[in-house]
Amino acid sequence: MTVQARLSAMGKLEIPFGVFTLIYTTQLFFTPIFARLVNKIKFNRWVVISLALAIATGALTLSSAFGGEPDEAEENYARGSWAALFAGVCFSLLLCNIQNVFDNYIFKRTESSTTRKPSFASVFEVIIFSSLAATIISVAGLLIAGEQDDLKREMNEFSKGKGAYVMAMVGQAVSWQVYWVGIVGLVFSVSSVLSNVISVVTWPIVSVLVVIFFNFMDDEFDVFKGVALITAVLSAAAYFFRLHKENRDNDVIAN
Incomplete structure (x- = not known):
């Protein structure tokens, strides 16, 4: 989690956000591969369609802006591109490993108990321990790199x-925890693949909300965002249709 966040931040600060988005979307290529190898997930045409539409959604958010985008003099395409690519790989691997923890440890542990069954509390269990480890590593890295002075200067300026700076940081921390509850909750409830699909198809929704409420960096609602919203809806619909079809088939078999 720490490595993924660090690489993602590095990529956003080294290359334009549109380029970062295009590269970071490759996570949707890696997640199915890792899910197949690590989690033994089977795919059908509806999952493939959902993934293809999610990839299109991620790519179409290239017109969105990011407040920390580098100037032309600050751009480093080589380092930023590799950072974005490996950030996507790390995110995919993280999701699949979380599902592996659920499948091979938490679910098996609860199945062996006659009094305890898998519950959504397991999601918080995973998030708390992983976030605690990530926080310790991040703080240690910050102190070793001497970046605490940069934080102090940023707050003073x-x-x-x-x-307001402290409130912004607290709000950001809380928002990220809510985000991870959703991400890990989807892994717990369905799979790492659906979690990744939903995480990507929300990108255009966020960019549209930014345009509506903040007029961020004069960002506008353009044709790319419009098409991205359509592909996002279709991507989610395709995956949920697959789940509906599976549940219906299981009910038929059960009866």
Whole structure:
């Protein structure tokens, strides 16, 4: 988790956000591969269609902007591109490993107990321990690199004051935890593949909300965002149709 976050941040700061998005979307190629190898997940045409539409959704968000985008003089395409690519690989591998933890440890542990069954509390169990480990590693890395002075300077130079800076950081931390509850919850409930699909198809929704509420960096609702919203809906619909079809077939077999 720490490595993925670090690589993702590095990629966003080294290359334009549109380029980063295109490269980072490759996670949707890696997740099915890892899911097949690690989690033994089987695929059908509806999953493939969902993945293809999700890839299109991610690629079409290239027109979105990011506040930390580098100037032309600051761009480093080689380093930023590799960082974005490996960030995508790490995210895919992380999702599949989380599912592996559920399948091979938590579910088996609860199945062996006569009093405890798998519950959504397992999601918080995974998030708490992984976040704690990631926090310790991140803080240690920050102190070793001496970046605490940069944080102090950033807080002192924040235009709205130190209090607003602290509130912004706290809000961001809470938002990320909510995000990970959703991501890990989807892995727990369905699979790492659906979790990855949903995480990507929300990109255009977020970019549209930014345009509506913040007019961020004069970002506009263009044709790319419109098409991305359509492909996002179709991608999610294809996967959920597959789940509906599986449940219906299972009911027929059970009866």
